[in-house]
Amino acid sequence: MAKRQNFGFQKRQKEADKQKKKEEKAERKRARREEADDGATGTDEGAEADEESDPGAGTSELRAVAEGAVHAQARGAVAERAVHPTPRRAVLAEAAGRARLEPELATRLEALCEAGWDLWDRFDNQVRRQAFHPFVAADYPEVLEALIPLRAPGLRFLEWGSATGVITIMADLLGFEAYGIELDPALVDQARELARVTGSGATFTAGSLTPTGYRWRDSSGDERLGTIGHGESGYLQLGMPLEEFDVVFGYPWPGEAPMMLDLMRVHGRPDAVFLLHGTEGVQMYRGGRAVA
Numbered sequence: 283m284a285k286r287q288n289f290g291f292q293k294r295q296k297e298a299d300k301q302k303k304k305e306e307k308a309e310r311k312r313a314r315r316e317e318a319d320d321g322a323t324g325t326d327e328g329a330e331a332d333e334e335s336d337p338g339a340g341t342s343e344l345r346a347v348a349e350g351a352v353h354a355q356a357r358g359a360v361a362e363r364a365v366h367p368t369p370r371r372a373v374l375a376e377a378a379g380r381a382r383l384e385p386e387l388a389t390r391l392e393a394l395c396e397a398g399w400d401l402w403d404r405f406d407n408q409v410r411r412q413a414f415h416p417f418v419a420a421d422y423p424e425v426l427e428a429l430i431p432l433r434a435p436g437l438r439f440l441e442w443g444s445a446t447g448v449i450t451i452m453a454d455l456l457g458f459e460a461y462g463i464e465l466d467p468a469l470v471d472q473a474r475e476l477a478r479v480t481g482s483g484a485t486f487t488a489g490s491l492t493p494t495g496y497r498w499r500d501s502s503g504d505e506r507l508g509t510i511g512h513g514e515s516g517y518l519q520l521g522m523p524l525e526e527f528d529v530v531f532g533y534p535w536p537g538e539a540p541m542m543l544d545l546m547r548v549h550g551r552p553d554a555v556f557l558l559h560g561t562e563g564v565q566m567y568r569g570g571r572a573v574a
């Protein structure tokens with residue numbers, strides 16, 4: 283308990299609670315105002331329709347694959363998450379406190395997540411509001427809680443679709459030998475910079491999480507990969523096949539989890555741990571089976 287006071291978690295928890303109450307009050311006020319506006323003018327409908335029709339339509343392969351109903355639904359879920367920020371710092375502090383992390387490590391992880399949230403907010407405003415992009419930041423405290431019990435010397439960690447690199451760097455700070463594969467080279471640059479400023483030795487490579495020759499087909503024969511794009515295998519640049527990783531992390535969009543589980547089945551090591559981040563949190567799999 284004393285340790286938690288040392289790095290200001292309790293204070294932050296109080297601040298976060300206060301902030302949450304403020305936000306809830308503002309949200310109630312906003313809802314009341316919208317109700318009143320709807321009754322008076324009805325102009326919000328047009329604005330909503332504009333939001334739905336993405337300005338980047340048809341401009342990229344990524345945008346094209348996102349047009350399916352599954353992804354429209356996913357975008358709703360993501361938007362929902364983005365407009366209702368949880369008191370994120372407090373949740374992270376709780377996770378670190380429960381795991382009794384060393385104060386210095388907890389402080390570094392806290393700084394990493396702060397930087398990650400800033401990068402995500404900027405990306406969301408500057409990129410995702412212009413055109414669809416599949417990057418959505420993971421729930422960092424949830425992932426931290428899932429990773430902590432897996433820590434052991436010499437384990438190799440891989441993040442599929444590592445984006446700004448927060449999860450891979452988190453794994454590195456926790457002691458894993460950590461690697462991230464990301465298709466978007468601009469995000470790989472951001473991840474490398476984040477690793478530099480956080481003093482992390484995590485390795486990032488631009489490429490695809492799908493090894494050369496891998497083909498996905500669901501039970502109905504559908505080969506579509508959703509938002510998962512095509513590119514040269516990232517394992518070639520890493521110089522390591524998927525089966526050399528002990529822990530693999532993936533954060534798929536709705537509908538894409540079966541492909542990720544299949545990829546682990548076909549190319550992963552049978553005893554490797556697969557951490558699948560879904561809307562309900564992080565589920566651990568080993569040998570294709572969910573582990574409680």
Ligand SMILES: C[S@@+](CC[C@H](N)C(=O)[O-])C[C@H]1O[C@@H](n2cnc3c(N)ncnc32)[C@H](O)[C@@H]1O
Binds near residue numbers: 418443510512534
């Ligand atoms: C939902 S985001 C996950 C972000 C990150 N893992 C996190 O948890 O914060 C999915 C990421 O996968 C990337 N991506 C899409 N297709 C990919 C592929 N074939 N190989 C590697 N990364 C891919 C996207 O650019 C995006 O950054």
